Amino acid sequence: MIGNQERRSMLCPGCKRLISIDESSCPHCGLHNPGSRWRNNFWTRVFQNGDQLIRGIIYLTSAMFILSILLSPTSTRFSMSPFAFLSPGDRGLLLLGATGTIPIDKFHRWWTLLSANYLHAGILHILFNMVAFYQIAPLIVQEYGGYRMVSIYTLSGVGGYVVSYFVGIPFTLGASAAVCGLIGAALYYGKSRGGYFGQLVYRQVGGWALGIFLFGFLIPGINNWAHGGGLICGVLSGFLMGYREKTGDHPLQKAVAGICVVATLGALAWGIASSLLILTQARLG
Secondary structure: EOEEOOOEEEEEEOOOOOOEEOEEEOOOOOEEEOHHHHHHHHHHHHHHHHHHHHHHHHHHHHHHHHHHHHHOOOOEEEEEOOOOOOEOOHHHHHHHEEHHHHOOOOOOHOOOHHHHHOOOOOHHHHHHHHHHHHHHHHHHHHHHHHHHHHHHHHHHHHHHHHHHHHHOOOOOOOHHHHHHHHHHHHHHHHHHOOOOHHHHHHHHHHHHHHHHHHHHHOOOOHHHHHHHHHHHHEEEEEHOOOOOOOOOOOHHHHHHHHHHHHHHHHHHHHHHHHHHHHHHHHOOO
Protein backbone atom coordinates (compact mmCIF):
# COMPACT_ATOMS: atom_id res chain seq x y z
CA MET A 1 0.00 0.00 0.00
CA ILE A 2 1.40 3.38 -1.05
CA GLY A 3 -0.56 6.51 -0.14
CA ASN A 4 -3.56 4.29 0.80
CA GLN A 5 -3.74 3.04 -2.79
CA GLU A 6 -2.55 -0.28 -4.08
CA ARG A 7 -0.15 0.22 -6.99
CA ARG A 8 -0.55 -2.58 -9.47
CA SER A 9 2.40 -3.53 -11.65
CA MET A 10 2.72 -4.74 -15.23
CA LEU A 11 5.33 -5.35 -17.89
CA CYS A 12 5.63 -2.48 -20.33
CA PRO A 13 4.49 -3.67 -23.81
CA GLY A 14 7.38 -1.71 -25.33
CA CYS A 15 10.45 -2.65 -23.29
CA LYS A 16 9.16 -5.49 -21.06
CA ARG A 17 10.31 -3.78 -17.85
CA LEU A 18 8.24 -3.74 -14.68
CA ILE A 19 6.26 -0.51 -14.26
CA SER A 20 3.13 0.70 -12.49
CA ILE A 21 -0.07 0.23 -14.43
CA ASP A 22 -0.95 3.85 -13.56
CA GLU A 23 2.01 5.35 -15.45
CA SER A 24 1.03 7.81 -18.18
CA SER A 25 4.21 6.85 -20.04
CA CYS A 26 6.89 4.24 -19.47
CA PRO A 27 9.83 5.77 -17.54
CA HIS A 28 12.22 3.44 -19.35
CA CYS A 29 11.23 3.55 -23.04
CA GLY A 30 8.77 6.47 -23.08
CA LEU A 31 5.83 4.45 -24.44
CA HIS A 32 2.66 6.52 -24.04
CA ASN A 33 -0.16 5.04 -21.95
CA PRO A 34 1.35 1.54 -21.64
CA GLY A 35 -1.56 0.23 -19.56
CA SER A 36 -4.29 0.87 -22.13
CA ARG A 37 -6.41 -2.06 -23.23
CA TRP A 38 -5.56 -1.77 -26.92
CA ARG A 39 -1.87 -2.20 -26.16
CA ASN A 40 -2.62 -5.57 -24.55
CA ASN A 41 -4.95 -7.12 -27.13
CA PHE A 42 -4.22 -10.35 -29.02
CA TRP A 43 -2.56 -8.58 -31.97
CA THR A 44 -0.18 -6.66 -29.70
CA ARG A 45 0.64 -9.71 -27.57
CA VAL A 46 1.66 -11.67 -30.69
CA PHE A 47 4.13 -9.00 -31.75
CA GLN A 48 5.45 -8.47 -28.24
CA ASN A 49 6.08 -12.18 -27.67
CA GLY A 50 9.21 -12.79 -29.74
CA ASP A 51 9.31 -16.55 -29.20
CA GLN A 52 5.68 -16.92 -30.23
CA LEU A 53 6.25 -14.78 -33.30
CA ILE A 54 9.27 -16.80 -34.40
CA ARG A 55 7.48 -20.10 -33.85
CA GLY A 56 4.47 -18.81 -35.80
CA ILE A 57 6.60 -18.09 -38.88
CA ILE A 58 8.27 -21.50 -38.64
CA TYR A 59 4.92 -23.28 -38.23
CA LEU A 60 3.39 -21.41 -41.18
CA THR A 61 6.39 -22.21 -43.39
CA SER A 62 6.26 -25.87 -42.38
CA ALA A 63 2.52 -26.04 -43.06
CA MET A 64 3.04 -24.64 -46.57
CA PHE A 65 5.77 -27.23 -47.22
CA ILE A 66 3.47 -30.08 -46.18
CA LEU A 67 0.66 -28.65 -48.31
CA SER A 68 2.94 -28.39 -51.36
CA ILE A 69 3.63 -32.11 -51.06
CA LEU A 70 -0.05 -32.97 -50.62
CA LEU A 71 -1.00 -30.96 -53.70
CA SER A 72 1.34 -32.94 -55.96
CA PRO A 73 1.86 -36.36 -54.34
CA THR A 74 2.53 -38.16 -57.66
CA SER A 75 5.35 -35.75 -58.60
CA THR A 76 6.96 -35.53 -55.16
CA ARG A 77 10.47 -36.95 -55.35
CA PHE A 78 11.72 -39.48 -52.80
CA SER A 79 15.28 -39.73 -54.11
CA MET A 80 17.97 -41.03 -51.77
CA SER A 81 20.00 -37.90 -52.58
CA PRO A 82 19.75 -35.58 -49.54
CA PHE A 83 19.27 -32.56 -51.82
CA ALA A 84 16.37 -34.14 -53.72
CA PHE A 85 14.67 -36.17 -50.98
CA LEU A 86 11.05 -35.24 -50.30
CA SER A 87 10.97 -32.50 -52.94
CA PRO A 88 7.50 -31.23 -53.91
CA GLY A 89 6.63 -31.21 -57.60
CA ASP A 90 7.10 -28.01 -59.57
CA ARG A 91 3.41 -27.87 -60.44
CA GLY A 92 2.30 -27.77 -56.82
CA LEU A 93 4.93 -25.13 -56.01
CA LEU A 94 3.88 -23.04 -59.00
CA LEU A 95 0.22 -23.20 -58.00
CA LEU A 96 0.92 -22.28 -54.39
CA GLY A 97 3.05 -19.26 -55.26
CA ALA A 98 6.63 -19.86 -56.35
CA THR A 99 7.92 -16.74 -58.09
CA GLY A 100 10.22 -15.77 -60.96
CA THR A 101 9.85 -14.61 -64.54
CA ILE A 102 7.65 -17.58 -65.49
CA PRO A 103 4.96 -17.09 -62.80
CA ILE A 104 5.05 -13.30 -63.10
CA ASP A 105 5.40 -12.71 -66.85
CA LYS A 106 3.42 -15.70 -68.09
CA PHE A 107 0.69 -15.86 -65.43
CA HIS A 108 0.82 -12.29 -64.00
CA ARG A 109 1.21 -13.60 -60.46
CA TRP A 110 2.94 -10.61 -58.79
CA TRP A 111 1.67 -11.69 -55.40
CA THR A 112 4.15 -14.58 -55.55
CA LEU A 113 6.85 -12.12 -54.46
CA LEU A 114 5.28 -12.57 -51.01
CA SER A 115 4.22 -16.22 -51.08
CA ALA A 116 7.54 -17.59 -52.39
CA ASN A 117 9.17 -16.78 -49.05
CA TYR A 118 7.08 -19.54 -47.44
CA LEU A 119 7.66 -22.29 -50.02
CA HIS A 120 10.60 -24.68 -50.26
CA ALA A 121 11.91 -27.17 -52.79
CA GLY A 122 12.95 -29.96 -50.43
CA ILE A 123 13.38 -31.11 -46.86
CA LEU A 124 16.98 -29.87 -46.61
CA HIS A 125 15.99 -26.56 -48.18
CA ILE A 126 13.40 -25.79 -45.53
CA LEU A 127 15.57 -27.24 -42.75
CA PHE A 128 18.56 -25.03 -43.57
CA ASN A 129 16.44 -21.90 -43.89
CA MET A 130 14.42 -22.43 -40.73
CA VAL A 131 17.50 -23.27 -38.66
CA ALA A 132 19.15 -20.07 -39.91
CA PHE A 133 15.97 -18.11 -39.19
CA TYR A 134 15.71 -19.60 -35.70
CA GLN A 135 19.29 -18.53 -34.96
CA ILE A 136 19.15 -14.94 -36.25
CA ALA A 137 15.52 -13.94 -35.52
CA PRO A 138 15.86 -13.73 -31.69
CA LEU A 139 18.63 -11.14 -32.05
CA ILE A 140 16.49 -9.06 -34.41
CA VAL A 141 13.46 -9.28 -32.10
CA GLN A 142 15.63 -8.26 -29.15
CA GLU A 143 17.25 -5.26 -30.86
CA TYR A 144 14.51 -4.16 -33.27
CA GLY A 145 11.32 -5.53 -31.70
CA GLY A 146 8.69 -7.84 -33.15
CA TYR A 147 7.05 -5.28 -35.41
CA ARG A 148 10.26 -4.36 -37.19
CA MET A 149 11.44 -7.96 -37.37
CA VAL A 150 8.32 -8.94 -39.32
CA SER A 151 8.67 -5.91 -41.59
CA ILE A 152 12.36 -6.56 -42.28
CA TYR A 153 11.72 -10.25 -42.93
CA THR A 154 8.84 -9.57 -45.33
CA LEU A 155 10.30 -6.58 -47.20
CA SER A 156 13.69 -8.24 -47.60
CA GLY A 157 12.10 -11.35 -49.05
CA VAL A 158 10.12 -9.27 -51.53
CA GLY A 159 13.15 -7.10 -52.33
CA GLY A 160 15.35 -10.12 -52.94
CA TYR A 161 12.85 -11.63 -55.34
CA VAL A 162 12.38 -8.32 -57.15
CA VAL A 163 16.13 -8.28 -57.84
CA SER A 164 15.94 -11.93 -58.86
CA TYR A 165 13.07 -11.17 -61.25
CA PHE A 166 14.87 -8.31 -62.99
CA VAL A 167 17.98 -10.41 -63.63
CA GLY A 168 15.78 -13.06 -65.24
CA ILE A 169 15.60 -15.97 -62.76
CA PRO A 170 12.73 -18.07 -64.19
CA PHE A 171 11.55 -20.04 -61.15
CA THR A 172 12.57 -19.54 -57.52
CA LEU A 173 11.35 -19.88 -53.94
CA GLY A 174 12.50 -20.17 -50.34
CA ALA A 175 12.96 -18.08 -47.18
CA SER A 176 16.68 -17.46 -47.71
CA ALA A 177 16.20 -13.94 -49.16
CA ALA A 178 14.16 -12.96 -46.08
CA VAL A 179 16.70 -14.59 -43.75
CA CYS A 180 19.49 -12.68 -45.51
CA GLY A 181 17.46 -9.54 -44.82
CA LEU A 182 17.60 -10.28 -41.08
CA ILE A 183 21.35 -10.81 -41.42
CA GLY A 184 21.63 -7.45 -43.19
CA ALA A 185 19.69 -5.73 -40.40
CA ALA A 186 21.98 -7.36 -37.82
CA LEU A 187 25.05 -6.18 -39.75
CA TYR A 188 23.73 -2.63 -39.76
CA TYR A 189 22.93 -2.83 -36.04
CA GLY A 190 26.40 -4.11 -35.14
CA LYS A 191 28.19 -1.51 -37.26
CA SER A 192 25.97 1.36 -36.10
CA ARG A 193 25.99 0.52 -32.40
CA GLY A 194 29.70 -0.10 -32.17
CA GLY A 195 31.36 -0.93 -28.89
CA TYR A 196 32.29 -4.43 -27.82
CA PHE A 197 28.81 -5.88 -28.25
CA GLY A 198 28.23 -4.20 -31.61
CA GLN A 199 31.56 -5.42 -32.95
CA LEU A 200 30.84 -8.92 -31.68
CA VAL A 201 27.48 -8.97 -33.49
CA TYR A 202 29.02 -7.55 -36.66
CA ARG A 203 31.83 -10.13 -36.77
CA GLN A 204 29.61 -13.13 -36.00
CA VAL A 205 26.82 -12.18 -38.39
CA GLY A 206 29.37 -11.20 -41.03
CA GLY A 207 30.70 -14.76 -40.84
CA TRP A 208 27.19 -16.09 -41.46
CA ALA A 209 26.74 -13.82 -44.47
CA LEU A 210 30.06 -14.92 -45.95
CA GLY A 211 29.18 -18.57 -45.39
CA ILE A 212 25.80 -18.19 -47.11
CA PHE A 213 27.34 -16.63 -50.22
CA LEU A 214 30.18 -19.16 -50.37
CA PHE A 215 27.61 -21.96 -50.09
CA GLY A 216 25.59 -20.32 -52.86
CA PHE A 217 28.53 -20.17 -55.23
CA LEU A 218 29.61 -23.75 -54.52
CA ILE A 219 26.18 -25.41 -54.79
CA PRO A 220 24.42 -25.17 -58.17
CA GLY A 221 20.86 -23.85 -58.33
CA ILE A 222 21.21 -21.37 -55.45
CA ASN A 223 19.65 -17.98 -56.16
CA ASN A 224 22.47 -15.66 -55.09
CA TRP A 225 20.71 -12.67 -56.63
CA ALA A 226 17.84 -13.07 -54.17
CA HIS A 227 20.33 -13.50 -51.31
CA GLY A 228 22.17 -10.32 -52.24
CA GLY A 229 18.96 -8.36 -52.77
CA GLY A 230 17.57 -9.55 -49.44
CA LEU A 231 20.78 -8.61 -47.63
CA ILE A 232 20.78 -5.08 -49.07
CA CYS A 233 17.08 -4.63 -48.26
CA GLY A 234 17.77 -5.75 -44.70
CA VAL A 235 20.53 -3.17 -44.28
CA LEU A 236 18.29 -0.43 -45.72
CA SER A 237 15.32 -1.50 -43.56
CA GLY A 238 17.47 -1.49 -40.44
CA PHE A 239 18.75 1.98 -41.30
CA LEU A 240 15.32 3.45 -42.11
CA MET A 241 13.41 1.87 -39.21
CA GLY A 242 16.13 2.13 -36.59
CA TYR A 243 16.67 -0.21 -33.68
CA ARG A 244 15.30 0.02 -30.15
CA GLU A 245 18.25 1.88 -28.66
CA LYS A 246 17.63 4.66 -31.19
CA THR A 247 13.84 4.73 -31.38
CA GLY A 248 10.83 2.99 -29.88
CA ASP A 249 7.92 1.40 -31.71
CA HIS A 250 6.07 4.14 -33.60
CA PRO A 251 2.55 3.83 -35.06
CA LEU A 252 3.97 3.90 -38.59
CA GLN A 253 6.23 0.93 -37.85
CA LYS A 254 3.29 -0.98 -36.43
CA ALA A 255 1.21 -0.12 -39.48
CA VAL A 256 3.93 -1.38 -41.82
CA ALA A 257 4.15 -4.64 -39.87
CA GLY A 258 0.38 -5.03 -40.01
CA ILE A 259 0.36 -4.46 -43.77
CA CYS A 260 3.13 -7.03 -44.20
CA VAL A 261 1.22 -9.64 -42.19
CA VAL A 262 -2.12 -9.03 -43.95
CA ALA A 263 -0.51 -8.99 -47.41
CA THR A 264 1.45 -12.19 -46.73
CA LEU A 265 -1.53 -14.09 -45.34
CA GLY A 266 -3.63 -12.83 -48.24
CA ALA A 267 -1.08 -14.02 -50.80
CA LEU A 268 -0.81 -17.44 -49.15
CA ALA A 269 -4.58 -17.78 -48.86
CA TRP A 270 -4.99 -16.83 -52.53
CA GLY A 271 -2.35 -19.36 -53.53
CA ILE A 272 -4.08 -22.13 -51.59
CA ALA A 273 -7.57 -21.25 -52.82
CA SER A 274 -6.55 -20.90 -56.46
CA SER A 275 -4.57 -24.15 -56.29
CA LEU A 276 -7.54 -26.10 -54.96
CA LEU A 277 -9.82 -24.52 -57.57
CA ILE A 278 -7.48 -25.36 -60.47
CA LEU A 279 -6.92 -28.94 -59.28
CA THR A 280 -10.65 -29.46 -58.74
CA GLN A 281 -11.46 -28.18 -62.23
CA ALA A 282 -8.76 -30.41 -63.72
CA ARG A 283 -10.21 -33.50 -62.06
CA LEU A 284 -13.77 -32.67 -63.05
CA GLY A 285 -12.67 -31.94 -66.61
